[in-house]
Amino acid sequence: MKKIRTISLSLAALAAMTVAGGAFAQSAGTFQVRLGAIHIAPSVSSGDLGPPSLPGSKIDVEADTQLGGGITYMVTDNIALDVPLALPFKHRIKGDGAVAGTGELGHTRSLPMSLFGQWRFGEANAKFRPYVGGGLTYAKFYKETASNTLSSITGGSPSVPTTMSIQSKLAPTLIIGMVYSINERWFVEAMVGKTFIKTKTTLSTGQTIDARLNPTTAALSVGYRF
Template sequence: MRTIRALSLSFAALAALGAASSASAQSAGTWQARLGAIHIAPSVSSGDLGPPSLAGSKIDVDAATQLGGGITYMVTDHIAVDVPLSLPFKHSIQGAGAVGGTGELGTTKSLPISVFAQYRFGEANAKFRPYVGGGLTYAKFFKETASNTLSSITGGTADMPTSMSIESKLAPTLIIGAVYAFNDRWFIEGMIGKTFIKTTTTLSTGQTISTRLDPTTVAISVGYRF
Protein backbone atom coordinates (compact mmCIF):
# COMPACT_ATOMS: atom_id res chain seq x y z
CA MET A 1 0.00 0.00 0.00
CA ARG A 2 2.85 2.38 0.87
CA THR A 3 4.43 1.67 -2.54
CA ILE A 4 1.16 2.35 -4.38
CA ARG A 5 0.64 5.51 -2.35
CA ALA A 6 4.19 6.67 -3.07
CA LEU A 7 3.72 6.04 -6.79
CA SER A 8 0.41 7.91 -6.72
CA LEU A 9 2.07 10.87 -5.02
CA SER A 10 4.90 10.76 -7.56
CA PHE A 11 2.48 10.77 -10.51
CA ALA A 12 0.55 13.62 -8.93
CA ALA A 13 3.76 15.59 -8.49
CA LEU A 14 4.76 14.95 -12.12
CA ALA A 15 1.33 16.03 -13.31
CA ALA A 16 1.61 19.23 -11.27
CA LEU A 17 5.05 19.90 -12.71
CA GLY A 18 3.72 19.25 -16.22
CA ALA A 19 0.87 21.68 -15.68
CA ALA A 20 3.28 24.26 -14.31
CA SER A 21 5.70 23.87 -17.21
CA SER A 22 2.88 24.25 -19.77
CA ALA A 23 1.27 27.18 -17.98
CA SER A 24 3.03 29.64 -20.28
CA ALA A 25 2.80 27.46 -23.41
CA GLN A 26 0.34 29.78 -25.17
CA SER A 27 0.54 32.82 -22.94
CA ALA A 28 1.28 36.46 -23.73
CA GLY A 29 4.72 37.10 -25.19
CA THR A 30 5.35 33.62 -26.62
CA TRP A 31 6.21 32.85 -30.25
CA GLN A 32 5.20 29.82 -32.31
CA ALA A 33 6.54 28.55 -35.64
CA ARG A 34 5.00 25.77 -37.72
CA LEU A 35 5.56 23.81 -40.93
CA GLY A 36 3.24 21.59 -42.92
CA ALA A 37 1.01 21.54 -46.01
CA ILE A 38 -1.47 24.11 -47.36
CA HIS A 39 -4.21 23.31 -49.88
CA ILE A 40 -6.01 26.08 -51.79
CA ALA A 41 -9.25 25.22 -53.61
CA PRO A 42 -10.88 28.09 -55.56
CA SER A 43 -14.70 28.25 -55.70
CA VAL A 44 -14.85 29.78 -59.17
CA SER A 45 -17.67 31.91 -60.53
CA SER A 46 -16.55 33.07 -63.96
CA GLY A 47 -17.76 35.86 -66.16
CA ASP A 48 -17.71 35.58 -69.95
CA LEU A 49 -14.64 36.10 -72.10
CA GLY A 50 -15.30 38.87 -74.58
CA PRO A 51 -15.47 38.55 -78.42
CA PRO A 52 -14.17 37.13 -80.69
CA SER A 53 -14.47 34.15 -78.35
CA LEU A 54 -17.73 32.18 -78.33
CA ALA A 55 -20.49 33.62 -76.17
CA GLY A 56 -20.46 31.95 -72.76
CA SER A 57 -16.73 31.20 -72.79
CA LYS A 58 -15.73 30.85 -69.14
CA ILE A 59 -12.85 29.55 -67.06
CA ASP A 60 -12.26 27.31 -64.07
CA VAL A 61 -9.20 27.21 -61.80
CA ASP A 62 -7.79 23.99 -60.32
CA ALA A 63 -6.78 23.54 -56.69
CA ALA A 64 -3.14 23.40 -55.63
CA THR A 65 -1.14 22.15 -52.64
CA GLN A 66 2.17 23.49 -51.38
CA LEU A 67 4.62 23.39 -48.48
CA GLY A 68 3.72 26.08 -45.95
CA GLY A 69 3.57 27.10 -42.34
CA GLY A 70 3.68 30.35 -40.42
CA ILE A 71 4.65 32.38 -37.36
CA THR A 72 2.34 33.30 -34.49
CA TYR A 73 2.85 35.80 -31.65
CA MET A 74 0.63 35.71 -28.55
CA VAL A 75 -0.26 39.33 -27.74
CA THR A 76 -2.30 38.22 -24.72
CA ASP A 77 -3.27 34.78 -23.39
CA HIS A 78 -6.18 34.81 -25.87
CA ILE A 79 -5.28 37.18 -28.72
CA ALA A 80 -2.65 36.28 -31.30
CA VAL A 81 -1.22 37.74 -34.50
CA ASP A 82 -0.50 35.16 -37.18
CA VAL A 83 1.48 35.43 -40.44
CA PRO A 84 1.07 32.37 -42.70
CA LEU A 85 4.00 31.55 -45.01
CA SER A 86 4.25 29.28 -48.04
CA LEU A 87 5.99 28.58 -51.30
CA PRO A 88 4.16 29.82 -54.43
CA PHE A 89 1.19 27.78 -55.65
CA LYS A 90 0.77 26.77 -59.30
CA HIS A 91 -2.79 26.67 -60.64
CA SER A 92 -4.05 25.28 -63.93
CA ILE A 93 -6.71 27.38 -65.71
CA GLN A 94 -9.26 25.28 -67.59
CA GLY A 95 -11.88 26.11 -70.17
CA ALA A 96 -15.50 26.12 -68.97
CA GLY A 97 -18.92 27.01 -70.31
CA ALA A 98 -18.89 27.24 -74.12
CA VAL A 99 -15.22 26.20 -74.16
CA GLY A 100 -15.56 23.43 -71.60
CA GLY A 101 -13.61 20.34 -72.54
CA THR A 102 -11.00 22.27 -74.51
CA GLY A 103 -8.43 21.55 -71.82
CA GLU A 104 -5.88 23.83 -70.21
CA LEU A 105 -6.00 27.47 -71.25
CA GLY A 106 -2.99 28.46 -69.17
CA THR A 107 -1.34 28.44 -65.79
CA THR A 108 -0.54 30.97 -63.10
CA LYS A 109 1.45 31.08 -59.90
CA SER A 110 -0.05 32.65 -56.81
CA LEU A 111 1.40 33.74 -53.49
CA PRO A 112 -1.08 34.66 -50.75
CA ILE A 113 0.43 37.18 -48.32
CA SER A 114 -1.72 37.32 -45.19
CA VAL A 115 -1.88 38.78 -41.69
CA PHE A 116 -4.51 37.45 -39.29
CA ALA A 117 -5.75 38.24 -35.81
CA GLN A 118 -6.88 35.23 -33.78
CA TYR A 119 -8.95 34.77 -30.64
CA ARG A 120 -8.01 31.54 -28.87
CA PHE A 121 -10.49 29.91 -26.52
CA GLY A 122 -9.54 28.15 -23.29
CA GLU A 123 -6.70 28.75 -20.90
CA ALA A 124 -3.07 29.31 -21.89
CA ASN A 125 -2.05 25.89 -20.55
CA ALA A 126 -4.91 23.96 -22.23
CA LYS A 127 -3.85 21.13 -24.52
CA PHE A 128 -6.65 21.83 -27.00
CA ARG A 129 -7.42 25.41 -28.02
CA PRO A 130 -9.80 26.23 -30.88
CA TYR A 131 -9.68 29.71 -32.39
CA VAL A 132 -11.48 32.06 -34.76
CA GLY A 133 -10.03 35.01 -36.60
CA GLY A 134 -9.70 37.05 -39.71
CA GLY A 135 -7.58 39.53 -41.56
CA LEU A 136 -6.37 40.55 -44.98
CA THR A 137 -4.81 38.57 -47.80
CA TYR A 138 -2.92 40.05 -50.73
CA ALA A 139 -3.22 37.53 -53.54
CA LYS A 140 -0.20 38.01 -55.79
CA PHE A 141 -0.51 36.43 -59.26
CA PHE A 142 2.58 36.10 -61.44
CA LYS A 143 4.28 34.04 -64.16
CA GLU A 144 1.07 33.59 -66.11
CA THR A 145 1.40 31.40 -69.22
CA ALA A 146 -1.13 30.92 -72.01
CA SER A 147 -1.60 27.71 -73.97
CA ASN A 148 -2.01 27.26 -77.71
CA THR A 149 -5.66 26.43 -76.99
CA LEU A 150 -6.20 29.91 -75.55
CA SER A 151 -4.60 31.43 -78.64
CA SER A 152 -6.89 29.45 -80.93
CA ILE A 153 -10.09 30.61 -79.21
CA THR A 154 -9.02 34.25 -78.87
CA GLY A 155 -7.60 34.98 -82.29
CA GLY A 156 -3.93 34.63 -81.47
CA THR A 157 -1.47 33.57 -84.17
CA ALA A 158 1.78 31.61 -84.33
CA ASP A 159 3.68 34.88 -84.69
CA MET A 160 1.68 36.67 -82.00
CA PRO A 161 0.31 34.09 -79.55
CA THR A 162 -2.11 35.25 -76.89
CA SER A 163 -0.63 36.11 -73.51
CA MET A 164 -2.43 36.98 -70.29
CA SER A 165 -2.08 38.90 -67.05
CA ILE A 166 -4.08 38.36 -63.84
CA GLU A 167 -4.69 41.31 -61.53
CA SER A 168 -3.35 40.88 -57.97
CA LYS A 169 -5.87 41.83 -55.29
CA LEU A 170 -6.25 42.59 -51.57
CA ALA A 171 -9.14 40.69 -50.00
CA PRO A 172 -10.65 39.81 -46.59
CA THR A 173 -10.18 36.33 -45.09
CA LEU A 174 -12.03 34.55 -42.27
CA ILE A 175 -10.44 31.60 -40.46
CA ILE A 176 -11.23 28.90 -37.90
CA GLY A 177 -8.75 26.46 -36.47
CA ALA A 178 -7.44 24.59 -33.47
CA VAL A 179 -4.14 23.78 -31.77
CA TYR A 180 -3.40 20.57 -29.88
CA ALA A 181 -0.32 20.60 -27.64
CA PHE A 182 1.69 17.40 -27.27
CA ASN A 183 3.68 19.09 -24.50
CA ASP A 184 4.75 22.63 -23.58
CA ARG A 185 6.80 22.96 -26.81
CA TRP A 186 5.42 20.82 -29.63
CA PHE A 187 1.94 21.05 -31.12
CA ILE A 188 -0.17 20.22 -34.17
CA GLU A 189 -2.41 22.84 -35.76
CA GLY A 190 -5.24 22.71 -38.30
CA MET A 191 -6.86 25.70 -40.00
CA ILE A 192 -9.63 26.37 -42.54
CA GLY A 193 -9.89 29.78 -44.18
CA LYS A 194 -12.14 31.50 -46.71
CA THR A 195 -10.94 34.43 -48.81
CA PHE A 196 -13.40 36.60 -50.72
CA ILE A 197 -11.68 37.77 -53.87
CA LYS A 198 -12.66 38.85 -57.38
CA THR A 199 -10.04 39.52 -60.02
CA THR A 200 -9.76 40.33 -63.72
CA THR A 201 -7.67 38.58 -66.34
CA THR A 202 -6.57 40.66 -69.32
CA LEU A 203 -5.42 39.09 -72.58
CA SER A 204 -2.97 40.57 -75.06
CA THR A 205 -5.85 40.57 -77.56
CA GLY A 206 -7.64 43.17 -75.42
CA GLN A 207 -10.22 40.73 -74.07
CA THR A 208 -10.95 40.54 -70.36
CA ILE A 209 -12.71 38.14 -68.05
CA SER A 210 -13.82 38.84 -64.47
CA THR A 211 -13.63 35.90 -62.10
CA ARG A 212 -14.69 35.43 -58.50
CA LEU A 213 -12.26 32.93 -56.98
CA ASP A 214 -13.28 32.83 -53.26
CA PRO A 215 -10.77 30.07 -52.39
CA THR A 216 -11.04 27.80 -49.38
CA THR A 217 -7.71 27.15 -47.69
CA VAL A 218 -6.99 24.09 -45.56
CA ALA A 219 -3.72 23.85 -43.64
CA ILE A 220 -2.24 21.30 -41.27
CA SER A 221 1.14 21.67 -39.64
CA VAL A 222 3.42 20.69 -36.78
CA GLY A 223 4.86 23.51 -34.70
CA TYR A 224 7.24 24.52 -31.93
CA ARG A 225 6.78 27.15 -29.20
CA PHE A 226 9.60 29.42 -28.08
Protein backbone atom coordinates (compact mmCIF):
# COMPACT_ATOMS: atom_id res chain seq x y z
CA MET A 1 0.00 0.00 0.00
CA LYS A 2 2.84 2.43 0.88
CA LYS A 3 4.57 1.58 -2.40
CA ILE A 4 1.41 2.35 -4.40
CA ARG A 5 0.92 5.64 -2.54
CA THR A 6 4.53 6.64 -3.21
CA ILE A 7 4.24 5.89 -6.94
CA SER A 8 0.96 7.80 -7.23
CA LEU A 9 2.36 10.84 -5.39
CA SER A 10 5.49 10.79 -7.56
CA LEU A 11 3.37 10.74 -10.72
CA ALA A 12 1.27 13.61 -9.44
CA ALA A 13 4.39 15.63 -8.64
CA LEU A 14 5.81 14.97 -12.10
CA ALA A 15 2.60 16.09 -13.74
CA ALA A 16 2.46 19.23 -11.61
CA MET A 17 5.99 20.16 -12.72
CA THR A 18 4.89 20.14 -16.35
CA VAL A 19 1.96 22.57 -15.98
CA ALA A 20 1.78 24.93 -18.93
CA GLY A 21 -0.78 26.74 -21.03
CA GLY A 22 -2.47 25.21 -24.07
CA ALA A 23 -5.44 23.20 -25.23
CA PHE A 24 -6.75 20.25 -23.26
CA ALA A 25 -7.94 18.33 -26.33
CA GLN A 26 -9.55 14.91 -25.85
CA SER A 27 -10.57 14.76 -29.48
CA ALA A 28 -11.15 11.86 -31.89
CA GLY A 29 -8.01 9.80 -32.49
CA THR A 30 -6.37 10.70 -29.16
CA PHE A 31 -4.73 7.97 -27.09
CA GLN A 32 -4.42 8.33 -23.31
CA VAL A 33 -2.42 6.22 -20.87
CA ARG A 34 -2.57 6.43 -17.09
CA LEU A 35 -1.00 4.98 -13.94
CA GLY A 36 -2.10 5.06 -10.33
CA ALA A 37 -3.88 2.98 -7.69
CA ILE A 38 -6.99 0.77 -7.97
CA HIS A 39 -9.04 -0.39 -4.98
CA ILE A 40 -11.52 -3.27 -5.22
CA ALA A 41 -13.99 -3.76 -2.36
CA PRO A 42 -16.42 -6.71 -2.66
CA SER A 43 -19.95 -6.28 -1.31
CA VAL A 44 -20.57 -9.92 -0.50
CA SER A 45 -23.96 -11.59 -0.22
CA SER A 46 -23.17 -15.19 0.63
CA GLY A 47 -25.24 -18.31 0.44
CA ASP A 48 -24.77 -21.19 2.88
CA LEU A 49 -22.00 -23.75 2.60
CA GLY A 50 -23.49 -27.02 1.40
CA PRO A 51 -23.85 -29.99 3.77
CA PRO A 52 -22.36 -31.45 5.77
CA SER A 53 -21.71 -28.12 7.51
CA LEU A 54 -23.03 -25.97 10.34
CA PRO A 55 -26.28 -24.32 9.11
CA GLY A 56 -25.73 -20.66 8.19
CA SER A 57 -22.02 -21.07 7.38
CA LYS A 58 -21.21 -18.16 5.07
CA ILE A 59 -18.20 -16.26 3.73
CA ASP A 60 -16.97 -12.69 3.38
CA VAL A 61 -14.22 -11.35 1.12
CA GLU A 62 -11.79 -8.55 2.01
CA ALA A 63 -10.80 -5.63 -0.23
CA ASP A 64 -7.40 -5.07 -1.83
CA THR A 65 -5.50 -2.20 -3.49
CA GLN A 66 -2.97 -2.57 -6.29
CA LEU A 67 -1.00 -0.58 -8.82
CA GLY A 68 -3.05 -0.06 -11.96
CA GLY A 69 -3.94 2.20 -14.84
CA GLY A 70 -5.22 1.78 -18.36
CA ILE A 71 -5.38 2.85 -21.99
CA THR A 72 -8.13 5.00 -23.51
CA TYR A 73 -8.82 5.75 -27.17
CA MET A 74 -11.12 8.60 -28.22
CA VAL A 75 -13.31 7.22 -31.02
CA THR A 76 -15.06 10.59 -31.38
CA ASP A 77 -14.84 13.81 -29.36
CA ASN A 78 -17.32 12.31 -26.88
CA ILE A 79 -17.10 8.51 -27.23
CA ALA A 80 -14.12 6.62 -25.80
CA LEU A 81 -13.04 3.00 -25.47
CA ASP A 82 -11.15 2.14 -22.30
CA VAL A 83 -9.11 -0.90 -21.23
CA PRO A 84 -8.22 -0.81 -17.49
CA LEU A 85 -5.00 -2.58 -16.46
CA ALA A 86 -3.79 -3.67 -13.02
CA LEU A 87 -1.55 -6.03 -11.14
CA PRO A 88 -3.34 -9.09 -9.73
CA PHE A 89 -5.36 -8.56 -6.56
CA LYS A 90 -5.20 -10.79 -3.49
CA HIS A 91 -8.40 -11.25 -1.48
CA ARG A 92 -8.68 -12.92 1.93
CA ILE A 93 -11.79 -15.08 2.39
CA LYS A 94 -13.17 -15.07 5.93
CA GLY A 95 -15.84 -16.98 7.77
CA ASP A 96 -19.22 -15.26 8.25
CA GLY A 97 -22.65 -16.14 9.58
CA ALA A 98 -22.47 -19.23 11.78
CA VAL A 99 -18.67 -19.40 11.31
CA ALA A 100 -17.98 -15.68 11.83
CA GLY A 101 -14.91 -15.15 13.96
CA THR A 102 -13.15 -18.28 12.73
CA GLY A 103 -10.69 -16.10 10.80
CA GLU A 104 -9.26 -16.68 7.35
CA LEU A 105 -10.71 -19.60 5.42
CA GLY A 106 -8.42 -19.04 2.46
CA HIS A 107 -7.37 -16.53 -0.14
CA THR A 108 -7.43 -16.11 -3.90
CA ARG A 109 -5.77 -14.07 -6.61
CA SER A 110 -8.05 -12.21 -9.00
CA LEU A 111 -7.33 -10.49 -12.30
CA PRO A 112 -10.24 -8.46 -13.69
CA MET A 113 -10.07 -7.89 -17.46
CA SER A 114 -12.46 -5.23 -18.73
CA LEU A 115 -13.51 -3.31 -21.82
CA PHE A 116 -15.58 -0.16 -21.29
CA GLY A 117 -17.33 2.34 -23.47
CA GLN A 118 -17.51 5.92 -22.17
CA TRP A 119 -19.54 9.02 -22.97
CA ARG A 120 -17.52 12.12 -22.10
CA PHE A 121 -19.50 15.28 -21.48
CA GLY A 122 -18.44 18.72 -22.63
CA GLU A 123 -16.21 19.91 -25.44
CA ALA A 124 -13.02 18.13 -26.49
CA ASN A 125 -10.89 21.05 -25.24
CA ALA A 126 -12.67 21.37 -21.87
CA LYS A 127 -10.36 21.28 -18.86
CA PHE A 128 -12.83 19.22 -16.79
CA ARG A 129 -14.80 16.36 -18.38
CA PRO A 130 -17.02 13.97 -16.41
CA TYR A 131 -18.07 10.71 -18.03
CA VAL A 132 -20.38 7.73 -17.66
CA GLY A 133 -20.03 4.31 -19.20
CA GLY A 134 -20.14 0.59 -18.88
CA GLY A 135 -19.03 -2.67 -20.36
CA LEU A 136 -17.98 -6.19 -19.47
CA THR A 137 -15.52 -7.52 -16.92
CA TYR A 138 -14.08 -11.03 -16.92
CA ALA A 139 -13.08 -11.82 -13.35
CA LYS A 140 -10.34 -14.45 -13.40
CA PHE A 141 -9.78 -16.25 -10.08
CA TYR A 142 -6.67 -18.37 -9.61
CA LYS A 143 -4.18 -19.62 -7.03
CA GLU A 144 -6.98 -20.35 -4.57
CA THR A 145 -5.52 -21.51 -1.25
CA ALA A 146 -7.54 -22.96 1.62
CA SER A 147 -6.48 -22.54 5.26
CA ASN A 148 -6.25 -25.10 8.01
CA THR A 149 -9.35 -23.47 9.51
CA LEU A 150 -11.38 -24.38 6.41
CA SER A 151 -10.10 -27.96 6.63
CA SER A 152 -11.13 -28.18 10.27
CA ILE A 153 -14.72 -27.06 9.66
CA THR A 154 -15.18 -29.20 6.54
CA GLY A 155 -13.72 -32.47 7.83
CA GLY A 156 -10.31 -32.24 6.19
CA SER A 157 -7.17 -33.56 7.83
CA PRO A 158 -3.46 -32.68 7.84
CA SER A 159 -2.82 -35.57 5.45
CA VAL A 160 -5.75 -34.71 3.16
CA PRO A 161 -6.45 -30.96 3.55
CA THR A 162 -9.48 -29.33 1.98
CA THR A 163 -8.82 -27.41 -1.24
CA MET A 164 -11.06 -25.00 -3.13
CA SER A 165 -11.73 -23.68 -6.62
CA ILE A 166 -13.58 -20.45 -7.52
CA GLN A 167 -15.40 -20.05 -10.84
CA SER A 168 -14.16 -17.25 -13.08
CA LYS A 169 -17.07 -15.23 -14.48
CA LEU A 170 -18.02 -12.62 -17.10
CA ALA A 171 -20.12 -9.82 -15.62
CA PRO A 172 -21.50 -6.35 -16.47
CA THR A 173 -19.89 -3.20 -15.03
CA LEU A 174 -21.18 0.39 -14.77
CA ILE A 175 -18.76 3.29 -14.29
CA ILE A 176 -18.68 7.03 -13.63
CA GLY A 177 -15.59 9.21 -13.61
CA MET A 178 -13.90 12.47 -14.42
CA VAL A 179 -10.81 13.75 -16.19
CA TYR A 180 -9.10 16.99 -15.15
CA SER A 181 -6.49 18.29 -17.58
CA ILE A 182 -3.41 19.76 -15.93
CA ASN A 183 -2.03 20.91 -19.25
CA GLU A 184 -2.12 19.89 -22.91
CA ARG A 185 -0.64 16.43 -22.21
CA TRP A 186 -1.01 15.58 -18.54
CA PHE A 187 -4.24 14.87 -16.68
CA VAL A 188 -5.67 13.42 -13.47
CA GLU A 189 -8.46 10.83 -13.69
CA ALA A 190 -10.77 9.41 -11.03
CA MET A 191 -13.25 6.57 -11.59
CA VAL A 192 -15.76 4.54 -9.58
CA GLY A 193 -17.31 1.36 -10.97
CA LYS A 194 -19.71 -1.37 -9.88
CA THR A 195 -19.51 -4.95 -11.19
CA PHE A 196 -22.42 -7.35 -10.74
CA ILE A 197 -20.98 -10.83 -10.39
CA LYS A 198 -22.16 -14.10 -8.85
CA THR A 199 -19.76 -17.00 -8.55
CA LYS A 200 -19.49 -20.46 -6.97
CA THR A 201 -16.74 -21.94 -4.83
CA THR A 202 -16.31 -25.71 -4.89
CA LEU A 203 -14.40 -27.57 -2.18
CA SER A 204 -12.56 -30.84 -2.59
CA THR A 205 -15.07 -32.30 -0.10
CA GLY A 206 -17.82 -31.79 -2.69
CA GLN A 207 -19.38 -28.90 -0.79
CA THR A 208 -20.21 -25.68 -2.66
CA ILE A 209 -21.11 -22.14 -1.74
CA ASP A 210 -22.61 -19.42 -3.97
CA ALA A 211 -21.84 -15.76 -3.38
CA ARG A 212 -22.63 -12.45 -5.01
CA LEU A 213 -19.41 -10.43 -4.85
CA ASN A 214 -20.63 -7.21 -6.57
CA PRO A 215 -17.37 -5.32 -6.00
CA THR A 216 -17.04 -1.54 -6.05
CA THR A 217 -13.89 -0.35 -7.82
CA ALA A 218 -12.27 3.04 -7.19
CA ALA A 219 -9.28 4.29 -9.17
CA LEU A 220 -7.14 7.42 -9.03
CA SER A 221 -4.42 7.95 -11.60
CA VAL A 222 -2.22 10.42 -13.47
CA GLY A 223 -2.17 10.15 -17.24
CA TYR A 224 -0.59 11.35 -20.46
CA ARG A 225 -2.25 11.85 -23.84
CA PHE A 226 -0.70 11.77 -27.28
